[in-house]
Amino acid sequence: MHGKGGTRTTASSRRAAVCITVLCVALLLVFLLSFVLGRYDVPVMDVVRILLSRVFPLESTWERNMEIVVLNVRLPRIALVCLVGCSLAAAGTSYQSVFQNPMASPDLLGATSGACFGAALAILLNASRRMTVLSAFAFSLAVVMAVYLIGQRARGNPIVSMVLVGVMISSLFSAGTSYIKLVADTTNQLPEITYWLMGSFSGANKADVAFAWLPVAAGLIPLLLVRWRINLLSVGEEDARALGVNTGALRLVVIVCSTLVTAASVAVSGMIGWVGLVIPHLCRKLV
Numbered sequence: 001m002h003g004k005g006g007t008r009t010t011a012s013s014r015r016a017a018v019c020i021t022v023l024c025v026a027l028l029l030v031f032l033l034s035f036v037l038g039r040y041d042v043p044v045m046d047v048v049r050i051l052l053s054r055v056f057p058l059e060s061t062w063e064r065n066m067e068i069v070v071l072n073v074r075l076p077r078i079a080l081v082c083l084v085g086c087s088l089a090a091a092g093t094s095y096q097s098v099f100q101n102p103m104a105s106p107d108l109l110g111a112t113s114g115a116c117f118g119a120a121l122a123i124l125l126n127a128s129r130r131m132t133v134l135s136a137f138a139f140s141l142a143v144v145m146a147v148y149l150i151g152q153r154a155r156g157n158p159i160v161s162m163v164l165v166g167v168m169i170s171s172l173f174s175a176g177t178s179y180i181k182l183v184a185d186t187t188n189q190l191p192e193i194t195y196w197l198m199g200s201f202s203g204a205n206k207a208d209v210a211f212a213w214l215p216v217a218a219g220l221i222p223l224l225l226v227r228w229r230i231n232l233l234s235v236g237e238e239d240a241r242a243l244g245v246n247t248g249a250l251r252l253v254v255i256v257c258s259t260l261v262t263a264a265s266v267a268v269s270g271m272i273g274w275v276g277l278v279i280p281h282l283c284r285k286l287v
Contacts, residue, residue, distance in 0.1 A: 016287035023286075027082070034078045035070055042066050051075075072206070080204045080212065084269050087216050087261035089283070090223055092276030094258045097234040098251050099159055106262040106276035109166040109255070113173040114143030115266040120180040120193045129203075132196070133211060133267045140263035143169060148255060158248075159237075199270035208268040219260035222253060230254060 035047040046062045050070045053060070060067075091106040099108065107113065118139025122132040147169055151162030177197075184190040223230070229250055232240045240247050265272070 019286045031078060031082070034081075035074050038069070038074065040065070040069050042070060046070075076206050076209050077201045077204045079209050080268060081201055083209070083212055083216055084201075084265040084272060085275055085279070087220065087265045088272060088276035089279040090220055091258040091262045091265075093280040093283075094223055094230055094254045095276075096280055097230045098254050099163060100234060101163075102281070103277070106258065106265075107170070109147045109162065109259070110143040110170040110173065111140045111259055111262040112266050112271055113170040113177070115140035115263060116197055116271060117143075117173040117177045117180070119196050119267070119270075120177045120184075123189055123193050123196065124180050124184055126189075130207065133208065137215075137263050137267040139173075140266060141259060143173060144255070144259040144263075148252075158251075196270050199272045201269055204268070212264045212268045215260045215264040219257040219264075222257045223261075226250065226253065 032044055032047060036042060036044050046066055047070055049058055050062060050067050052058055054071075088106050092104070095104040095106060095108055096102055098104075115136040119132050119136040121139075122135035127135065147162060147166045150169075151165045152158060154161035154165065181190060181193055184193055229240075229245055232243055232245050233247065233250065233254075237247055262276075
């Protein structure tokens, strides 16, 4: 039995390694292909040479416009897409384990609703794009903090309490966003708010990437370090405690880190709906 179990574990680990390798290669190919797509044609070999020229001293054999398009327009968008996708998927996986709910997603505790309200409020006040991003980030963190504090003070199961409080506060901030849309100027402000709420990377720039990577790194690195303990949370509260896990402290760490990456992602991209819910399940089926 031990031999069969060891063989099964080895086969499972080998399959996971193969899947991860294939996915990394696919990501690299899609990353390069994304530079080629667009109104301005840039051959893939020129894309590779332009990117390598930022690291190695290569002779310039491409047009100046190609370099501008690749480095200033398409690279920030593609980098931000990868960053946001990774962040939302990791946050969704963490929430599903912490709350022991396969339907949990990064907006479970109101991070997305808070960000939408903050961005809509900033646009209503005619703030700059940078202030809109900061407002969305700040409100997202504030909403989740309020949900956590209220949920911890409520009687009964703390997990259920946080979910219920998250639903209620999310509804309040969604109503606040709707009111802002109602009073916004229909000529300029309302279209801008609606466009932001739809979620888009078309306006991404280097400043957005520079803003997002620090909170994303601050959230993803601790999640990666405690990934095995997060797995233990998914088997149940009592079983995790029996295995020596401080469930309360671990839950707080996971919520804080997941909120950081979610808030940073939504602040620079708007609402991205299904990534944090679906991608974790697809990855589990693969590995």
